[in-house]
Amino acid sequence: MKNxxxxxxIAHINHGKxxxxxxxxEITKELKINSLKNQSLDTMELERERGITIKSQCATLKYKINEKEYILNLIDTPGHTDFGxxxxxxLAACECAILLIDVNQGIEAQTISNYKKAINEKISIIIALNKIxxxxxxxxxxxxxxINLLKIEEDDIIEISAKTGTGVKKLIEKLITYAYSTKENNEEKLQALIIDSWFNNYSGITCLIxxxxxxxxxxxxIITLSNLASYKITELGIFTPEKENKNELIAGEIGFVNINCKNPNNIIIGDTITSAINPSEIKLKKINKIHSRVYASIYPTESEDLENLKTSLSKLALNDSSLEYEIQKSSIFGIGFKCGFLxxxxxxxxxxRLEREYELKIIITPPNVTYKITLKNNSEKYINNPSDMPDNNFIKDIYEPIALTTxxxxLQYTKKVLELCKExxxxxxxxxxxxDTVSIECELPLSEIIFIFFSKLQTLTNGFSSMDYTEIIYKKSDLVKINILLxxxxxxxLEFITHKTTSLTVGKNLIEKLSKTIPKHLFDIKIQAAIDKKIIARTTIKGLKKNVIAKCYGGDISRKKKLIEKQKLGKKRMKKFGNIEIPQNAFFAMLDISKK
Structure with a gap:
């Protein structure tokens, strides 16, 4: 058995993972420090542009201590809460985690969240204090x-500089001595956990296991135990981080297998792979699927791209199992997909990714959260699309999702942040x-988080605050649906749900923003916000003017009147039957509706 x-x-975003x-x-390959291109494990173009990790990446490395060789499978992970x-x-595939902390920033919200995840997996944890x-x-x-906040010993902390390499060798050696020993067995029946998967048009689906x-x-x-589907391994190997083909993978290793499957719906993250000839009937510990927190609808701008959009979403969902989607129909945009995001x-x-990798032109509607509704017949209904909200006559209570937030x-911003929380x-x-800091734990409506709470928090504290939210609970709330009429x-x-106390202000502000983002047409556009049948705000976008009598050089005044009347009738018909263009930035405007 190899070592x-x-x-x-794991770390908060921008702490140096x-x-x-x-x-x-570089150290394990005995390369010169800083000889690798920056973010060598960030393979996606978006990751390099934004300077963040979006997808976990794996690299198999070798390191010798006292003539004994160890195989280190490194998994770099994202830091943003959306990719938790x-x-x-x-962590489900690991025996040890390095919790990285920026010495200048200290412990931040995602630091605590990731620490708790590692504790829950019952793996050993080493604290690395970075940027010394x-x-x-x-x-x-x-x-x-x-030490005080995480309840650890001083010996658990190593001071390093990831940039210069100071202390990194010591960190690797501590990792080897500190990690729990693996208990895998080559002689047992095959059991492999699917950690990730991705699609290639030529080779089909590849799984990281x-x-x-x-x-x-x-x-x-091999077979997958969730659906007993059978596949043949056409290629396997490891990443070093370059792809390296092998003839076999043994117990304890993390590598890739190509199964020559072209249907993305057949592969489930967290599924167990076993041998088709001598199968194990015992499933490995399942990776719990996380549920979407935010929902929005995606429509192709051209109806002929609908099938391309469906195929593209299925390929993205294979590589990102937290993405959910289902078909949806709109009276304005026709057929599209309701999608769930973190x-x-x-x-x-x-x-x-849809626009770059699949070259699709799409429109995305404003995001919503999932509400729970108790009807008067005592049945329950969950909705994540305001248009699905029943008539008020049938509703007994409405519950909104509340996030447990850290x-x-x-310290100097404590009072301002507490005031923002209460608002x-x-x-x-x-x-x-x-x-030097204060940790604030509270219950915050998820709808407040997905709109502009975090940007307000960053503005208020000059970017020095961090935030994370975990469990979602439901609480009864006084909510109303605002309808938009054009x-x-x-x-x-354009329908949305908001709290009753702020509905009037929010409705007025939204009408004002829509009037600035919807372009002028050849006819007037009346914009109204309504709760039930009551109009709470309205405005009008005046139509473009055309001088129809410009070519009438003199002549009878009655001819000019006839032309003007004819224009009025034409505009009236256009107002009744004409299509109103709603640009994408009109939906973005809904994300920034001040309540004051």
Whole structure:
């Protein structure tokens, strides 16, 4: 049995995970420090542009201590809360995690969240205090903060600089001695966990797997235990981080297998692979599927692209199992797809991938959350599209999703942040004071988070605050649906749900924003906001003017009157039957509706 250690690097966003991954690769390959291109494991163009990790990536490395060789399977993970599911999947395949903390920023919201995930997986954790080469704070003081908050020993913390390589070798050696020993067995029946998967037009589906027990060989027939579907292994190997083909993978290893399957719906992340000839009937511990928090509809701008959009979404969902989609019909845009996302950044990334990788022109509607409705017959209904909300006569109670939220902010901003929390209907606010920062835990409506709460928080604290939210619970709330009418026609994709106390202000502000984003037409456009049948706000976009009598040089005045009347009748017909163009930025305007 080889000495195999599987580990992940976890941290808050921008604490240096990808840079540390680069240094570990350089040291294990005995390369010159900083010889690799930056973010060597970030293979997606969007990752490099944004400077963030979106997808977890794996690299198999070798390292010798005292003439004994170890195989290190490194999994770099995202730091943004929207991609927390990637962290959970990575940790499910590991025996150890390096929790990286920027010495200047200290513990932030996602630091705590990732630490709890590692604790739940019952794996060993090493704390690496990063960026000591540019430390602007007292390092000893920062270490004490970490010890107090995470309840750990000082020996669990290693000071490093991922940029210069200082302390990274010591970190690798501590990892080897600190990690729990693997308990995999080559002689057992094959059991492999699907960690990730992706699609290639030529070779079909490739799965990233961890071999828990047994071996897997090229040309072997395997089955997936969720659906008992059978496949043949056409190619397998590891990433170093370059792709390297092998003839077999053994227990403890993380590698890839190509199964020559062209149907993305057949593969499930967290499924167990076993041998078709000598199968194991025991499924490995399942990776819990995370449910979408935010929903929006995606429509192709050209109806002939509908099938291309469906195929593209299925391929993205194969590589991103947190993406959900189902067919939906709109009275304005026709047939499209209602999609579920983990947050606004996740939505934005999917939009950019559809436009770049699949060259699709799409329209995305404003995001919504899932509400629970109790009807008067005591039945329950969950809706994530305001147009699905029943008539008020049938509704008994409405419940909205509440996120258990953690905010970490410098002490000097505490009062302002607490005021912002109260403005956005926060409840059960608990504060924990650290040396230079304060941790605020509260219950915050998810609808407030997905709109502009975080951007307001960053503006208020000059970018020095961080926020994370985890479990979602439902609480009874006084909510109403606002309908938007254009020339007296209800527009289903512009409907939204808001709290009754702010509905009047929100309705007025939205009408004002729509009047600035919808372009002028040849006819007047009346915009109204209504709750039930009551109009709460209205405005009019005046139509473009055309001088129909410009060519009448003199002549009888009655001829000019006839032309003007004819123009009025034409505009009246256009107003009744004409199509109103609703641009994408009209939907974006709905994301920034101030309540004041």
């Amino acid at each position: 195999i250690i599987n580990f992940s690097i 990808s840079t540390l991954a680069d240094r570990i690769i 599911y990637e962290v959970s999947r990575a 080469d540019i430390a602007k704070v007292d390092i000893k003081k920062q270490k004490q903060n970490i 961890k071999i828990k027990n047994g071996k897997i060989k090229k040309d072997e027939k 947050g606004l950044l996740h939505l934005e990334i999917i939009q950019e 905010i970490i902010t410098p 956005n209907r926060c409840e059960k606010i608990n504060t924990t004071y650290l040396t 020339n007296d026609k209800k527009i289903d994709i």
